[in-house]
Amino acid sequence: MIDAIIDELTNTFSVTPAPIAFARLVLAIILAGLIFTSNGEVRNITTGASLWLAGAIGLGCGAGKIPLAAMAAVTAVVVLYVLRLVEEAAGTQ
Numbered sequence: 001m002i003d004a005i006i007d008e009l010t011n012t013f014s015v016t017p018a019p020i021a022f023a024r025l026v027l028a029i030i031l032a033g034l035i036f037t038s039n040g041e042v043r044n045i046t047t048g049a050s051l052w053l054a055g056a057i058g059l060g061c062g063a064g065k066i067p068l069a070a071m072a073a074v075t076a077v078v079v080l081y082v083l084r085l086v087e088e089a090a091g092t093q
Helices: 002-010 017-032 045-062 066-090
Strands: 036-038 041-043
Touching: 017 045, 045 066
Parallel strands: none
Antiparallel strands: 036 041
C-alpha cells in the first residue's frame, strides 16, 4: 500500500507546450488593455506586468514547475517592494 502511495505521489506527467503558450498569449492580450496612455503618461504598467507575472507563475505551477514558480514569486515580491520604496523616495506614488 505504501508503495502505491509513493508511486502516485512521484508519478510525473507531461504537458504539451501549445496550451501553455496559448494561455500566455490570451493573458498578455487581456493585460495589454490594462496599460494605457493618458496625457502622454503611461499608466498601470506595474499593475499589468504584475498580473501577467502572476498568470505566468500560475501556468508554471500548472506545468509542474513548482520550484521555478516559487522562485519567480519570491523574486517578484522583492522587486515590487523595492520599486515601492523607490517610488516613495522619489515622491511619485
